[in-house]
Amino acid sequence: MAGVVLLSGGLDSTVAMALFLEQNTLDLALTFDYGQRARERELQAAASLAECYGINHKVIKLPFLEEETHTALVDSTQSLPSLKPTELDEVQGRAAVSAHNVWVPNRNGLFINIAAVFAENLPEPSYIIAGFNREEAGTFPDNSQAFIEKINASLSYSTSKNIILFSPTSLLDKTEIVKEGLRLHIPWQFLWSCYTGMELWCGACESCQRLKRALSLNGQEDLIEKLFPQQSELD
Numbered sequence: 001m002a003g004v005v006l007l008s009g010g011l012d013s014t015v016a017m018a019l020f021l022e023q024n025t026l027d028l029a030l031t032f033d034y035g036q037r038a039r040e041r042e043l044q045a046a047a048s049l050a051e052c053y054g055i056n057h058k059v060i061k062l063p064f065l066e067e068e069t070h071t072a073l074v075d076s077t078q079s080l081p082s083l084k085p086t087e088l089d090e091v092q093g094r095a096a097v098s099a100h101n102v103w104v105p106n107r108n109g110l111f112i113n114i115a116a117v118f119a120e121n122l123p124e125p126s127y128i129i130a131g132f133n134r135e136e137a138g139t140f141p142d143n144s145q146a147f148i149e150k151i152n153a154s155l156s157y158s159t160s161k162n163i164i165l166f167s168p169t170s171l172l173d174k175t176e177i178v179k180e181g182l183r184l185h186i187p188w189q190f191l192w193s194c195y196t197g198m199e200l201w202c203g204a205c206e207s208c209q210r211l212k213r214a215l216s217l218n219g220q221e222d223l224i225e226k227l228f229p230q231q232s233e234l235d
């Protein structure tokens, strides 16, 4: 079966891509440039990953989304929220505040509908692959099963072909996604999952904290040291 993957270059989209590729092929990987702080790192990561998996890669520039996004994920004058590991599951508390501070207006809805433009030119049924996860669905409703179902209902009207949004990771939490990444031998060295665009992963943002916890729960202390070398120096 054919498909388009939304590839940010982070853990979730990479594992979603690798899971789908176990039994299917992908025609195109899309990465979006909307002025996010990690733009350069994400574009590089996604390009390397797409090449590694032999998939055509296209970057879509969305300058209007940059203009309309006023949160810390894009606006570098605002400080990115940092979370303690104990705060990651506070879906009504600190985790909700963090999600609010990195929100991008209708990001997933927009990306999926752009991907559907490309999917309409593929043989049916064609899939749009996204790296949602159950852990973040509590604070990001556009990662939820309900969202996937509603989008698929919408696509049946807005496109002329059988196009299906599918997220192979949406029922998994971050620890389970890391476990799948290890099983599938994803190229960890190419990933970029940090909200910042610094030389090294910051280790403090919500995305870094969730990944570190998941790696630790999988007994991957060596991989934590490789991905977060500055952290081990500080410890």
Ligand SMILES: [Zn+2]
Pocket (backbone or CB within 6 Å): 193, 194, 195, 196, 201, 202, 203, 204, 205, 206, 207, 208, 209
């Ligand atoms: Zn980070």
